Amino acid sequence: MEQPEQLSFDFYKEQPQIVRESRDELRLKLGEFAGPLDLLLYLIKQEQANIFDIPIARITDEYLKYIRLMKHLDISVAGDFLVMAATLIEIKSKMLLPKEATEEAEEELEDPREALVRQLLEHQIFKNAAQMLYERTTVEQAVFPRGRIESDENNSETNASVFDLLSVFQKILARHVEEVQMEIERDEISLADMIKSMRKRIFEGKELNLLKFFEEMHSRREFVTAFIAVLEIVRTDSVKLMQEATFGDIILRKV
Amino acid sequence: MLVCVIRRTGARQAVAPTIITMDLEIEEKQPRSISEIVSIVEALVFVADEPITVKVLADVLEEDRETIEAAVEELKQEYEEREGGLQLREIAGGWQISTRTEYHEEVRRFLKTRPSAKLSLAALETLAVIAYKQPVTVPEILEIRGVQSASAIKTLLDKKLITAKGRKETVGRPMMYGTSKDFLLQFGLKDLSELPSIEDFEDLAQGM
Numbered sequence A: 001m002e003q004p005e006q007l008s009f010d011f012y013k014e015q016p017q018i019v020r021e022s023r024d025e026l027r028l029k030l031g032e033f034a035g036p037l038d039l040l041l042y043l044i045k046q047e048q049a050n051i052f053d054i055p056i057a058r059i060t061d062e063y064l065k066y067i068r069l070m071k072h073l074d075i076s077v078a079g080d081f082l083v084m085a086a087t088l089i090e091i092k093s094k095m096l097l098p099k100e101a102t103e104e105a106e107e108e109l110e111d112p113r114e115a116l117v118r119q120l121l122e123h124q125i126f127k128n129a130a131q132m133l134y135e136r137t138t139v140e141q142a143v144f145p146r147g148r149i150e151s152d153e154n155n156s157e158t159n160a161s162v163f164d165l166l167s168v169f170q171k172i173l174a175r176h177v178e179e180v181q182m183e184i185e186r187d188e189i190s191l192a193d194m195i196k197s198m199r200k201r202i203f204e205g206k207e208l209n210l211l212k213f214f215e216e217m218h219s220r221r222e223f224v225t226a227f228i229a230v231l232e233i234v235r236t237d238s239v240k241l242m243q244e245a246t247f248g249d250i251i252l253r254k255v
Numbered sequence B: 001m002l003v004c005v006i007r008r009t010g011a012r013q014a015v016a017p018t019i020i021t022m023d024l025e026i027e028e029k030q031p032r033s034i035s036e037i038v039s040i041v042e043a044l045v046f047v048a049d050e051p052i053t054v055k056v057l058a059d060v061l062e063e064d065r066e067t068i069e070a071a072v073e074e075l076k077q078e079y080e081e082r083e084g085g086l087q088l089r090e091i092a093g094g095w096q097i098s099t100r101t102e103y104h105e106e107v108r109r110f111l112k113t114r115p116s117a118k119l120s121l122a123a124l125e126t127l128a129v130i131a132y133k134q135p136v137t138v139p140e141i142l143e144i145r146g147v148q149s150a151s152a153i154k155t156l157l158d159k160k161l162i163t164a165k166g167r168k169e170t171v172g173r174p175m176m177y178g179t180s181k182d183f184l185l186q187f188g189l190k191d192l193s194e195l196p197s198i199e200d201f202e203d204l205a206q207g208m
Helices: A036-046 A056-072 A079-096 A114-140 A150-154 A156-179 A191-205 A210-215 A220-236 B034-047 B054-061 B065-082 B101-111 B121-133 B138-145 B150-158 B181-186 B198-206
Strands: A017-020 A026-029 A207-209 A239-243 A250-254 B002-006 B018-022 B086-091 B094-099 B162-167 B175-179
Touching (some): A036 A056, A056 A079, A114 B138, A191 A220, A220 A239, A220 A250, B121 B138, B138 B150
Antiparallel strands (some): B002 B018, B162 B175
């Protein structure tokens, strides 16, 4: 299978990718960041147009070109983009219509572009705000409060991780049930031995990835023993239960 | 000191009242000196595992707010003048001692940590909308961002940067979201008013 092509739409530095969804279907993975407003802002910048006086005909044509390009490459285009295309075409045609002369007071007709410009400006404002937040995290991550002390262990964060452990256990158990092979009966490893072997691995390697460890178990009984061993070790030894990201692997680390 | 005055009544002779001092288990409370208060505040800020408020300090020390505020100011001055490796700052509504940004490299090397995963652009933009427009509903977010933000919102909820803030009293009673205390902590903000005003970004946008 050939490598997915990379089209370089420069939608604000995050490179969108073309990925092969199934045998015949390519999808443009833009992620949630790049929507029609992002594309419009990009085009306005590229055309060096004035956002307060958008050359709607030109911008609409450019926009449609991009949509056509995506379709030409058999990339499915999200509905939002098509809705925007329709909106642009509508605005363009309104701009082309001769202004109706009214007999009553000359009403100031609303510029058909106005709603769109407002939306674009607001979108840009929050893009700038997001940049500011990004810069703040960079600064904030350079600052460290003191390390943990004993009383910190009494807070709910540690307790929560035992529940995380339970949910990992549950997931593997569900998976494991299908995978258990018929094995010749052999002596099941005792809890004491399990604890001993876990301790050895933790203290040798400084940490133990529980997901991988659990997956090494050969039978359901062994797996349960392993789980109890983990609880025992967490209770008695100086180890920490860590989880890198939400629903990530759980690691037992020597303190 | 508890002082009891006992007057013996019914005596034929007038007797001078006897003063008995009762030594109860109340510790002798001499008013503290300002420098002692500053030191105790420092100890407490150090030990607290999250930013500690003036109110809590006042309660623990049994002093009034003004005294504590003065002490904190004094402590802050000391830290600034010392130009050491630590700083005292106000964050998320409380006070915290932390390392200075200048030394982050060495600190990180020692702690063996990597900078934690940054938020995606989508999540950051959604967070910006929520921070400035809170409380805000999902359809309102969609209108501003122009794209569906469901997965960004989920990420922000998972990271506890935003929380549900009740329902809006309109058709459908949609849920409203706002930023959390963790948001203030992660972005180094004293409180929401410390966010740059939205007008600053308007100027930037119009300068396009």
